[in-house]
Amino acid sequence: MMNSKKIIDIYVCSSCKRFHAEKKQNCYYCNSLLVLKETAKFGTLYSFTMVPEKMDAISEDKMLVLVDMDEGIKILGELENNFSDQVLIGMKMEIVSIHEKKIIFALVNRE
Amino acid sequence: MYYIRTSHPKENSLRGVSVIGIGMTSFGSSSESIISLASNACKLSLQDARIDQRKIDAFYLGNFAGESFSGQNHLAPLISNILGLNLVPCTRVEGACASGGLALRQGIMAIKSGEADIVMVCGVEKMTNVNNHRVNSILSSAGDTFQENSMGISFASLFAFITQRYLYENNITREELSLIPVKNHSHGILNEKAHIRKKITKDDVLKSRRISGPIGLLDCSPVSDGSASVILCGSEIAHDIHSKPISILASTQSSDLVSLIEKNSITSFEATRKAADSAFNISGLERSDIDLVELHDCFTVAEPIALEDMGFFKKGKGWRGALEGMTLLGGSMPVNTSGGLKSKGHPVGATGLAQIYELILQLRNSAGERQVPDARYALSQNMGGLGATCSIHILGKME
Numbered sequence: 237m238m239n240s241k242k243i244i245d246i247y248v249c250s251s252c253k254r255f256h257a258e259k260k261q262n263c264y265y266c267n268s269l270l271v272l273k274e275t276a277k278f279g280t281l282y283s284f285t286m287v288p289e290k291m292d293a294i295s296e297d298k299m300l301v302l303v304d305m306d307e308g309i310k311i312l313g314e315l316e317n318n319f320s321d322q323v324l325i326g327m328k329m330e331i332v333s334i335h336e337k338k339i340i341f342a343l344v345n346r347e
Numbered sequence: 348m349y350y351i352r353t354s355h356p357k358e359n360s361l362r363g364v365s366v367i368g369i370g371m372t373s374f375g376s377s378s379e380s381i382i383s384l385a386s387n388a389c390k391l392s393l394q395d396a397r398i399d400q401r402k403i404d405a406f407y408l409g410n411f412a413g414e415s416f417s418g419q420n421h422l423a424p425l426i427s428n429i430l431g432l433n434l435v436p437c438t439r440v441e442g443a444c445a446s447g448g449l450a451l452r453q454g455i456m457a458i459k460s461g462e463a464d465i466v467m468v469c470g471v472e473k474m475t476n477v478n479n480h481r482v483n484s485i486l487s488s489a490g491d492t493f494q495e496n497s498m499g500i501s502f503a504s505l506f507a508f509i510t511q512r513y514l515y516e517n518n519i520t521r522e523e524l525s526l527i528p529v530k531n532h533s534h535g536i537l538n539e540k541a542h543i544r545k546k547i548t549k550d551d552v553l554k555s556r557r558i559s560g561p562i563g564l565l566d567c568s569p570v571s572d573g574s575a576s577v578i579l580c581g582s583e584i585a586h587d588i589h590s591k592p593i594s595i596l597a598s599t600q601s602s603d604l605v606s607l608i609e610k611n612s613i614t615s616f617e618a619t620r621k622a623a624d625s626a627f628n629i630s631g632l633e634r635s636d637i638d639l640v641e642l643h644d645c646f647t648v649a650e651p652i653a654l655e656d657m658g659f660f661k662k663g664k665g666w667r668g669a670l671e672g673m674t675l676l677g678g679s680m681p682v683n684t685s686g687g688l689k690s691k692g693h694p695v696g697a698t699g700l701a702q703i704y705e706l707i708l709q710l711r712n713s714a715g716e717r718q719v720p721d722a723r724y725a726l727s728q729n730m731g732g733l734g735a736t737c738s739i740h741i742l743g744k745m746e
Contacts (some may be wrong), residue, residue, distance in 0.1 A: 264493045282514075283613065286560035287500075287508035300500060302568065303509050309606040312498060325515045338498065 244277040244331050255309050258339050277331040278344065279305035279307045286320055301341050313339035363582030364458045364598075365588040365745060367465075368396025371704045374542040374573035374692030381410075381473035383419045386429040388574035388697075389469050393430075396578040396589060400430050403578075404463035406437045409450030409470035410696035413439075417473050426469065432634040432730075443489035444645060446470060446576070447699025448600075448729030448738030454579050456600045464581055470701070471574035472694035482570050486695075487730045489607035503567055505607050505733055506646040507559035513614045513648050515563065517663040521561050525552040526669040527647050528689050530558045534676055535686020538705075542571045542692030566647040571692030575700035576706070585745065591711045596724070597626040597741040604733075612661040616734025619656035626739040627658075627743040628727070634658050637680060638722040639709055643701035644687040653728050654682070657739075676685050676717055684709065684717045699729035699738065706742050 251268035260270055278302040282304040288297055292307075299315040315323065316332055328344035370391025372384055379387070383406070393400055408423040419425070423437035440450040446481045447470030455467040474482060481500045490496060490505060514520060529549055535541040547565060555563035585592035603618040604610050627634065640659070644650040651665025659680065660668060668674035674682035685705035688698060706725040708714040727740045 277705050283508040283512040285504050285511060285562075286557075287504055287507075288559075300498070300504060300508075302613075312495060312500070312608055314498070325512065 241272070242276060243274045244334065245272055246334075247271070248273045248277050255311065257334055257339055276306045279303040279311070279329050281323065281325050281327045281329050282310060283325060284315070284323055286318075299323065301329065302339055311339060313341045316340050316342040319343060355578065362459060362461070363462060364455045364579055364595045365582045365585035365592040366577050366703070366707055366742070367580050367585055367592050368392040368394075368398070368578030369576070369707045370395055371575040372573050373540045373703055374571045374694060374701070376475040377572040379420070379472070379572070381419060381471055382415055382426055382429060384473060384572060384574040385422070385469050385576075388471070388576040389426065389430050389683045392467065392576035392578050392586065394743035398465065398578070398588060400432055402465050402638060403432050403435055403467045405435055405454070405457050405466045407443075407450040407454045407457075407466065407468045408431050408437070408439045409447035409468070409596050409699060410439055411441060411443055411446045411472060411489070412485050413471075413473075413487075417484050422443070422471075427582050432467070442736045442738075443731030444643065444693070444695050445699060445729045445731030445736040445738050446696040447701070448727070448740070449699070451577065451598055451699060451703060451740065452598045452738055455595055458579055458581050462585065466579045467665065468579065468696070468700060469574060469576040470656065470697035470699055472696040473572045474570045474694060475572050479570070480584055490613075490689075494606050494608055496572060501642070503646065504559040506564045506648060508607060509613045509652075509733070510561055510566070510646070510648040513652065516614055519666060521553060522549065523666050523670060524651070525549045527644065527650050527666070528552050530669040530675050531644060531683050531687040531689040534681075534684050534717055535690025537715070538686050541686040541690050542569050543690050544686075556621045557559055558691055562578065562646060568645050568693035569690035571694040573692060573694035573697045573701070574706045575697045577594055577703055578698060582745070591743050592739055593707050593710045594743050594745045596630040596632065596743045599625040599741070600736070600738045601625070602737075603735050607731055607733050610733075613733075614652060615662065616656055616730070616737065618734055618737040619653055619728060619730065619739075622737045622739040623657040626741050627645070630741045630743075632724060634739060639684055639706070639719045640682045640726045640728070641685060641687070641705050642682060642728040643698070644683060644689050645693060645730070647689075649730070650682065650687070653730070657726070657728060676719070681719050684714065684719060699727070702727040702729060703740065705741070710742060710744050
């Protein structure tokens with residue numbers, strides 16, 4: 237479901253500053269405390285790949301995206317609905333959902 | 348008996364190191380165990396050096412994932428037991444796909460330090476006895492498992508991100524890149540030890556089964572079994588042992604961020620740049636002095652990026668090497684005359700040593716149909732993960 241807010245909550249390590257998509261107490265890398273951070277959910281498509289069904293550990297065609305977030309970090313995620321023909325590097329993207337460790341992006345103003 | 352062992356005082360700690368023996372199994376799908384593959388390559392290198400195994404002072408083994416592929420850890424002393432290298436220090440070195448190159452560097456440093464006079468280095472991987480899904484899972488552990496593999500992303504997909512970005516930044520298409528695997532297969536046909544000795548065309552590459560767009564099957568190095576080994580010694584005794592010793596002019600290593608998402612750029616690898624700059628500084632050679640290169644073409648795009656990072660081509664122009672013929676046999680600087688990882692095969696831990704095997708053949712003028720005429724200086728680049736580890740060696744004929 238599309239989130240109308242322009243920010244999204246993510247977890248950032250208080251020490252090494254690494255981003256964590258899932259809610260946890262401590263950083264995977266350095267075990268420091270994670271802090272909740274409101275972050276702009278927009279970014280620019282940096283690269284992408286279309287993974288066919290049954291390749292990797294997935295069961296259907298998926299477009300994986302690497303997005304350069306406006307906050308200055310890159311995030312790996314999946315593209316909502318796989319608009320493969322319309323996708324070009326440099327397009328504006330937004331995070332529409334985070335569930336466990338899976339981050340779903342959509343094209344901004346794709347209409 | 349070929350030499351009398353002497354102690355080396357500290358002032359000799361920067362002694363030169365030479366290669367006096369090489370051995371390699373055929374690469375491909377083998378029924379042999381990982382231990383058998385490694386010991387066979389080592390025996391071939393001992394035969395080539397014409398020395399008794401009891402002369403070996405230390406043994407270094409490059410291996411990425413013996414425990415995952417074959418259920419066997421503690422491989423270095425086990426292989427040493429088979430070879431009869433009794434009681435010498437045996438060390439396994441792991442650096443993902445650069446494990447072989449790193450093991451070689453450890454062997455070189457053991458001799459430079461004076462700790463050893465003659466060292467055996469081996470690289471091995473046995474990969475074909477597990478299914479493709481398991482292979483992908485094991486290879487993915489060379490990346491950042493927390494940030495990248497949790498989504499089920501394979502190494503091919505990570506290199507697909509790199510390929511897509513490389514095409515975008517340089518305003519080219521897959522067609523321009525497709526001549527790289529075509530070139531490497533044209534070389535591999537001439538290598539009797541290569542895994543896939545088959546001519547391929549640009550169309551074959553472009554139409555090959557999509558693995559992770561834009562990467563197709565023929566952009567990927569194969570899953571292989573195999574082993575390669577070299578024997579090293581202090582240069583001051585090299586001519587006493589072998590008639591054509593080859594000198595190690597530089598052995599460098601660098602590391603960078605492991606995770607794709609943490610890199611500022613994914614179309615250039617800092618570790619390769621730094622290791623190459625150091626290697627040229629140490630050797631005193633210029634890029635133009637290098638007669639041939641063996642580099643880490645695990646996926647097609649890795650070749651032009653390595654050529655650019657090492658300073659042989661300007662940024663964004665490495666793909667022109669195959670297109671314009673410079674990197675072909677007969678070109679000004681042939682690249683991957685062995686067939687590269689793409690055609691020769693890529694048994695991960697063995698790759699760094701197999702690159703050295705090819706360069707030694709070339710520098711001995713023993714490479715047969717794929718011989719580069721008058722080769723004097725050669726370079727190898729062995730990369731681990733997404734460029735997180737890189738070792739570079741420059742070799743030269745001894746005067």
